[in-house]
Each structure stands twice: as structure tokens, then as C-alpha cells.
Amino acid sequence: MDKDSKVSITVIRRLPKYYRYLGDLLKKGINRISSQELSKMTGFTASQIRQDLNNFGGFGQQGYGYNVEELHNQLGRILGLDTVYNAVIAGAGNLGQAVANYKGFEDAGFKVLCLFDKNPKLIGLKIREIEIRDVDSLEEFIKENNVEIGIITTPKENAQDIADTYIKSGIKGIWNFAPADLKVPEDIIVENVHLNESLFTLSYFLKNRSDYTT
Incomplete structure (x- = not known):
């Protein structure tokens, strides 16, 4: 997307970590996670996670959090992992x-x-x-x-x-x-x-x- 070129390299370097943890959650059968819970896993603040993801669009819902599979798939596409x-x-x-x-x-x-x-x-x-x-x-x-x-x-x-x-x-x-x-x-x-x-x-x-x- 056009917005990618404006995203900080430090944000981009955090995306693979989010992607990896979300993949682990999928393997455990976890379907939903909040930014606070993701914060405990990744070591980044919940606010930082929300800001990072907002660079690429709205993925979460207030009161619900993030759909793990959907966010994992979206981050995979952002990282270009849907291409061989x-x-x-x-x-x-x-x-x-x-x-x-x-x-x-x-x-x-x-x-x-x-x-x-x-x-x-x-x-x-x-x-x-x-x-x-x-x-x-x-x-x-x-x-x-x-x-x-x-x-x-x-x-x-x-x-x-x-x-x-x-x-x-x-x-x-x-x-x-x-x-x-x-x-x-x-x-x-x-x-x-x-x-x-x-x-x-x-x-x-x-x-x-x-x-x-x-």
C-alpha cells in the first residue's frame, strides 16, 4: 500500500515479532487477543502496538480486541509473505x-x-x-x-x-x-x-x- 513508504523502519522491524506471536496463538487455538495481552507477550506497550497497527489500517475492535487469524493474515500480506x-x-x-x-x-x-x-x-x-x-x-x-x-x-x-x-x-x-x-x-x-x-x-x-x- 502507498502508506508503507511513510512507515518508520522501527515499526516495520516490529511487525515480524507480532506475526510470530500471532502464529503461536493460532497453533494454541486462541482466536482473540487484546493489545494488553499482546503487550505482555511481546514486551511492547499496548499503546505502541495499537499505534504500530494503525499505520496499516484498523484491525481491532474496542471491547473485543483483535481477531488473531485475521490479524496474522493481514500482517503476512503486509510483510509480503503471501508471495513466493x-x-x-x-x-x-x-x-x-x-x-x-x-x-x-x-x-x-x-x-x-x-x-x-x-x-x-x-x-x-x-x-x-x-x-x-x-x-x-x-x-x-x-x-x-x-x-x-x-x-x-x-x-x-x-x-x-x-x-x-x-x-x-x-x-x-x-x-x-x-x-x-x-x-x-x-x-x-x-x-x-x-x-x-x-x-x-x-x-x-x-x-x-x-x-x-x-
Whole structure:
């Protein structure tokens, strides 16, 4: 919707958490929930939840709360999860194989078509029926298979070259696990997952935890 472009990135980053908790409620057979109850689950205030959801329209009813299934479905559509996205992974080492093995990735509508690597010992192997191919065929494969998402799980020194190949091939979305800051055009969307940075942050809070406890 047109309103999406005006929504704060901090709001957008909270939506997947709402979606996950609502999915858990559906599995438990819970049909209705209030913003106060959702607040206790998510850690966000009830007011914040209502403000976040109001960015995308009115979902709740005063005195009733939210219909769990309806809100879950609506958030799925807002997040684009009602669409199947074809994806490829460049880097078929331990991390790349772990991403390919992650069943939740597929359940959310992201279909990994192929892995790519330059290691001849890996080429031809399969991870959950997903073949590992020579990285030299990456560009051709993307163009022939309507790939929308490029995943990078290569070492740092190879990440920019892979990103350049993705962009050249027409990919507009990159999920980057490499510890590198990619240089891309403004119209390319990059979501970084820097595992080391997250671990270092955890280390900081562990070392200084007395400053953050009451």
C-alpha cells in the first residue's frame, strides 16, 4: 500500500515479532487477543502496538480486541509473505548449508532454488535436494529462473563480487551474512545479518550487565 513508504523502519522491524506471536496463538487455538495481552507477550506497550497497527489500517475492535487469524493474515500480506520469492545462496560452506537447511525459510514463502560455490569438492552435492553449482554459472541461473533474492554466505573478501553479480543479474534484494558492508545502488535493498557484531554486542552486555539491571 502507498502508506508503507511513510512507515518508520522501527515499526516495520516490529511487525515480524507480532506475526510470530500471532502464529503461536493460532497453533494454541486462541482466536482473540487484546493489545494488553499482546503487550505482555511481546514486551511492547499496548499503546505502541495499537499505534504500530494503525499505520496499516484498523484491525481491532474496542471491547473485543483483535481477531488473531485475521490479524496474522493481514500482517503476512503486509510483510509480503503471501508471495513466493525465489532465492539463491552464494557460499555453500557451513553457514550456507545451514541457511539452506532452515525449514522456516521455506515455510515463509522463500524458495531456495540453488546454492553456488567455487570449491570443486562441493559442486554437484545436494543439501535437502538443493544442488550446489559452480559460482561461474550464477548470473546465467538467476536470469533464467526469475530469482528475486540473493543470499550471501561467503567469506568477507568475496562478498562484494557476489553482490555485484547479483545486481548485474537483476536481483533487487540481498540478504547478507558476510561480515562486509556492501556498496550497492540506492534501489537495491540489503538486509545485513552480521553474526559477529551481534555476538560482540552480547559480550558487551554480559561484561557490563550490572549497568543494565535494577
